[in-house]
Amino acid sequence: MMEDKLTLLARLLTEHGLTRISLEEKDLKICLEKELPIVMTGAAPAPAAVAAPAPTVAEASAPAEEAESIKAPLAGIYYGKPSPEARSFVREGQKVKAGETLCIIESMKIMNEIKAPSDLTILKILKRDEQVAEYNEPLFLVTK
Numbered sequence: 001m002m003e004d005k006l007t008l009l010a011r012l013l014t015e016h017g018l019t020r021i022s023l024e025e026k027d028l029k030i031c032l033e034k035e036l037p038i039v040m041t042g043a044a045p046a047p048a049a050v051a052a053p054a055p056t057v058a059e060a061s062a063p064a065e066e067a068e069s070i071k072a073p074l075a076g077i078y079y080g081k082p083s084p085e086a087r088s089f090v091r092e093g094q095k096v097k098a099g100e101t102l103c104i105i106e107s108m109k110i111m112n113e114i115k116a117p118s119d120l121t122i123l124k125i126l127k128r129d130e131q132v133a134e135y136n137e138p139l140f141l142v143t144k
Contacts (some may be wrong), residue, residue: 003108005023005030007030008102008108009023009030010019012107012108012125019132020134021062022075022135027107033135040067044049044129051130057074059081059121064087066143067123067124067141067142067143068141068142068143069126069138069139069141069142070102070114070116070117070138070139070140070141070142071136071137071138071139072114072133072135072136072138072139073105073112073114073135074105074107074112074135074136075105075107075132075133075134075135076105076106076107076108076112076132077105077106077107077130077132078103078104078105078127078128078129078130078131078133078139079104079106079111079128079129079130079133080092080103080128080129081129082083082104089101089102089103089104090102090103090125090140091122091125092122092123092124092125093121093122093123094121094122095119095120095121095123096116096119096120096121097116097119098115098116098117098118098119099115099116100115100116100118101113101114101115102114102115102116102122102139102140103139103140105133114139118144119144120142120143120144121142121143121144122140122141122142123140123141123142124140124141125140125141126138126140126141
């Protein structure tokens with residue numbers, strides 16, 4: 001049973017290009033991490049090769065005490081649209097009703113809709129399509 005879980009986590013880590021994945025159950029806690037290889041070349045690495053870090057709460061345009069974050073309930077790939085040609089679920093500045101879909105996180109080939117917990121306004125979208133979202137990582141800055 002333990003080997004099956006380790007194998008599954010390792011496969012997800014590799015297939016989705018993740019650097020960290022964790023699993024917590026009642027009496028079990030597993031966290032796998034891998035370091036990215038350092039490639040030494042004569043030229044400096046291209047800027048596109050390094051993913052830009054997601055903006056922090058301090059970089060938000062609204063005062064920090066008013067802004068709250070909606071965090072990823074699971075690790076996976078972030079999608080802000082239902083399909084590549086479709087419109088985004090939400091835009092910055094948009095008012096959203098409780099239960100409306102904010103984004104999708106694909107995890108283990110399952111599309112998980114992330115819904116608004118209450119009526120709110122989207123201040124900042126912190127992820128771009130196909131970026132990895134880590135568990136408990138902020139996805140949106142919002143106000144109620």
